[in-house]
Amino acid sequence: MSRPEDTLAADIHYDDVEARKYTTSSRIQNIQASMTQRALELLDLKSPSLILDIGCGSGLSGEMLSAVSEEEGGPHVWVGMDVSASMLDVALQRDVEGDLMLADIGQGVPFRAGAFDAAISISAIQWLCNAENSDTSPSGRLSRFFNGLYMSLKRGGMAVCQFYPKNDVQKQMITSAAVKAGFGAGLLEDDPNTKNVKLYLVLTVGSSAVASKGGDITGVVAGMDDVEVQDHRRKGKTGKGEIKKGSKAWIIHKKEQMELKGKIVKATSKYTGRKRRIQF
Amino acid sequence: MKVLTLNFLTCAVKTCKSSSDSFPLHPKDAELASDDVEVNPQLLVNLLPRIDWNALRTTSTELGFPQLPEQPPTAEELGADEKVLKDLHSLLIETQIMEGKLVCGHCGHEYAIREGIANFLLPSHLV
Numbered sequence: 001m002s003r004p005e006d007t008l009a010a011d012i013h014y015d016d017v018e019a020r021k022y023t024t025s026s027r028i029q030n031i032q033a034s035m036t037q038r039a040l041e042l043l044d045l046k047s048p049s050l051i052l053d054i055g056c057g058s059g060l061s062g063e064m065l066s067a068v069s070e071e072e073g074g075p076h077v078w079v080g081m082d083v084s085a086s087m088l089d090v091a092l093q094r095d096v097e098g099d100l101m102l103a104d105i106g107q108g109v110p111f112r113a114g115a116f117d118a119a120i121s122i123s124a125i126q127w128l129c130n131a132e133n134s135d136t137s138p139s140g141r142l143s144r145f146f147n148g149l150y151m152s153l154k155r156g157g158m159a160v161c162q163f164y165p166k167n168d169v170q171k172q173m174i175t176s177a178a179v180k181a182g183f184g185a186g187l188l189e190d191d192p193n194t195k196n197v198k199l200y201l202v203l204t205v206g207s208s209a210v211a212s213k214g215g216d217i218t219g220v221v222a223g224m225d226d227v228e229v230q231d232h233r234r235k236g237k238t239g240k241g242e243i244k245k246g247s248k249a250w251i252i253h254k255k256e257q258m259e260l261k262g263k264i265v266k267a268t269s270k271y272t273g274r275k276r277r278i279q280f
Numbered sequence: 281m282k283v284l285t286l287n288f289l290t291c292a293v294k295t296c297k298s299s300s301d302s303f304p305l306h307p308k309d310a311e312l313a314s315d316d317v318e319v320n321p322q323l324l325v326n327l328l329p330r331i332d333w334n335a336l337r338t339t340s341t342e343l344g345f346p347q348l349p350e351q352p353p354t355a356e357e358l359g360a361d362e363k364v365l366k367d368l369h370s371l372l373i374e375t376q377i378m379e380g381k382l383v384c385g386h387c388g389h390e391y392a393i394r395e396g397i398a399n400f401l402l403p404s405h406l407v
Contacts, residue, residue: 047323047326048320048326049326050323050326077284077320077373079285079288092395092396092397097317099282099284099285100396100397101285101397101398101399101400102398102399102400102401103292103399103400103401104400104401107292107400107407110289110292110400111289112288112289112290112303112332115330116288117326133404135404
């Protein structure tokens with residue numbers, strides 16, 4: 001399938017025609033609704049909260065936030081940011097309840113520190129990987145966005161960003177930018193290895209966000225069914241620092257290196273690396 | 281744009297990040313509207329500790345509302361006094377700025393508001 005991200009900038013791609021098409025397509029509406037539902041499930045909000053909707057578009061995801069029933073901790077109040085004026089125009093016509101702002105998330109998130117309980121983003125942040133002109137770079141846009149988002153969330157807050165990375169490089173770029181900004185980050189993959197794979201970047205601010213769930217990012221999905229945790233973080237120290245210079249392991253390692261270079265190396269025996277006894 | 285949102289917005293210009301004058305943004309030539317929204321007491325109690333009361337007092341005076349008390353109401357007062365709750369609700373959630381400008385107190389940048397949507401797009405040299 002073609003990716004609009006590859007050809008045009010977000011504000012130019014989503015013109016009046018494209019914005020209307022996007023919003024009235026029942027297929028897109030269904031997908032957006034189910035992804036927003038999943039994001040809300042991950043956020044696990046217990047009481048009415050103030051939520052930032054990043055790349056809110058025509059308010060498809062925002063509508064769901066306003067519609068959360070009282071028993072489930074809603075209804076939430078949200079503020080939406082989007083770079084496409086046409087999308088916001090459609091949102092105005094649909095009379096959504098949240099506050100809308102025309103802003104480019106690659107320029108930062110202009111809110112004061114600790115403003116929001118949570119943030120949600122549906123199919124938006126992959127746009128950050130494209131730089132439209134020579135003044136900006138994807139890495140600069142990503143770091144400005146994540147730094148701004150980190151600041152504007154309260155301590156103990158959470159963000160869930162669903163995105164469509166083009167390839168593993170983009171996925172890596174986005175997650176590492178988030179970690180660099182200070183977030184605790186995890187990736188949730190729905191329907192892996194299928195055409196419909198959905199990636200959710202789960203971000204936490206401060207350790208208290210997941211303190212009630214074991215203090216680790218993997219705790220976010222603890223109560224969910226059918227979620228398998230794969231932890232690729234390195235455990236403890238890496239191998240390199242542990243070998244002491246001059247030790248037997250170090251000598252053997254050096255001998256292997258020399259052997260690979262084609263040098264003649266004495267065979268390793270039980271005497272390798274031993275101190276010679278003082279004879280006299 | 282709700283007054284609640286205005287209480288959280290700062291100037292987006294890079295050089296204003298370190299300045300305390302960049303918050304709150306000052307509304308100029310504001311046209312107001314009032315929406316009917318159902319009162320949500322739990323939400324207001326949640327939001328209360330995060331609202332910058334001094335900034336809210338400045339904003340409400342600038343928008344031509346009566347002077348707010350010097351101290352913010354406590355959560356108990358909100359629960360007990362229906363009128364305090366109603367007033368806060370109508371100021372924060374129901375009042376909307378439909379047209380006008382937001383001006384930064386530090387750099388003087390003007391953010392236009394049209395049909396309730398603030399334009400925070402910046403030229404690249406200010407980012």
